[in-house]
Amino acid sequence: GQNIDxxxxxxxxxxxxxxINCTYQTSGFNGLFWYQQHAxxxxxxxSYNVLDGLEEKGRFSSxxxxxxxxxxxxxxxxQMKDSASYLCASLDNYGQNFVFGPGTRLxxxx
Amino acid sequence: xxxxTQTPKFRVLKTGQSMTLLCAQDMNHEYMxxxxxxxxxxxxxxxxxxxxxxTAKGEVPDGYNVSRLKKxxxxxxLESAAPSQTSxxxxxxxxxxxxxxxxIQYFGAGTRLxxx
Numbered sequence: 133g134q135n136i137d138x139x140x141x142x143x144x145x146x147x148x149x150x151x152i153n154c155t156y157q158t159s160g161f162n163g164l165f166w167y168q169q170h171a172x173x174x175x176x177x178x179s180y181n182v183l184d185g186l187e188e189k190g191r192f193s194s195x196x197x198x199x200x201x202x203x204x205x206x207x208x209x210x211q212m213k214d215s216a217s218y219l220c221a222s223l224d225n226y227g228q229n230f231v232f233g234p235g236t237r238l239x240x241x242x
Numbered sequence: 243x244x245x246x247t248q249t250p251k252f253r254v255l256k257t258g259q260s261m262t263l264l265c266a267q268d269m270n271h272e273y274m275x276x277x278x279x280x281x282x283x284x285x286x287x288x289x290x291x292x293x294x295x296x297t298a299k300g301e302v303p304d305g306y307n308v309s310r311l312k313k314x315x316x317x318x319x320l321e322s323a324a325p326s327q328t329s330x331x332x333x334x335x336x337x338x339x340x341x342x343x344x345x346i347q348y349f350g351a352g353t354r355l356x357x358x
C-alpha cells in the first residue's frame with residue numbers, strides 16, 4: 133500500500149521562508165513530485181526528485197531522503213501569490229501510478 | 243497548443259442519471275489519468291491508461307468506467323450517478339517516453355460535478 137502525509141494548513145508572512153514537509157510510505161518508489169494548486173484551478177508542476185538531495189528552482193527548492201521516506205518543499209521570499217495548496221505525490225516502481233497526499237494549504241499574510 | 247482539455251466544466255445530475263466526461267490532449271502523451279478531488283482528501287486516482295486501447299483501475303474505480311479508443315482521448319463514464327460521486331474531476335497526462343520530463347503530469351482545468 134501507499135500512504136503520504138502532509139500538514140493540512142500552514143501560515144507564513146510575506147517575504148519569509150516556509151518549509152512544507154511530506155512523508156511517504158510506498159511499496160515501490162520512482163520519484164517524488166510537488167504541485168501547486170490555486171483555489172478553483174488545476175494543479176501545476178513545481179519540482180521532481182528521484183535521487184537524494186536538494187533540487188533548486190528559483191525561489192522554490194525540494195529535498196528528498198529516500199531512506200527516511202521524507203521530502204520537503206522550501207519556498208523563499210514568499211509572495212502573496214504563493215497562497216495556494218501544495219500537493220506532494222509519489223510515483224510507483226513501475227512508473228505508472230501516482231499517489232497524492234492530502235495537500236497543504238498555505239496562506240501568505242501581509 | 244491547448245494541452246489537456248476537459249469537457250464539460252460543470253454539470254448537475256440527478257441520482258441514477260448517466261454521463262461521460264471527455265479528456266483530450268494534444269501533446270501526443272502516452273499515459274492518461276482520471277482523478278477525483280474532494281475536500282481534505284487530495285487527488286485520488288480513479289482509472290488510468292498507459293496507451294491506446296489499455297485501461298487500469300486506480301484507488302477508487304467503483305461506479306466508473308473508462309475507455310481509450312484514441313490516443314488523444316480518455317473518457318470517464320458514470321453509468322448511474324450517486325450523490326457520493328459529487329466531486330471535482332481532473333484529467334492528467336504524461337509523456338511516458340524516455341526524457342527528463344517524462345513523468346511530469348499536465349492537468350486539465352477540471353469538471354465540477356454535482357449529483358442531487
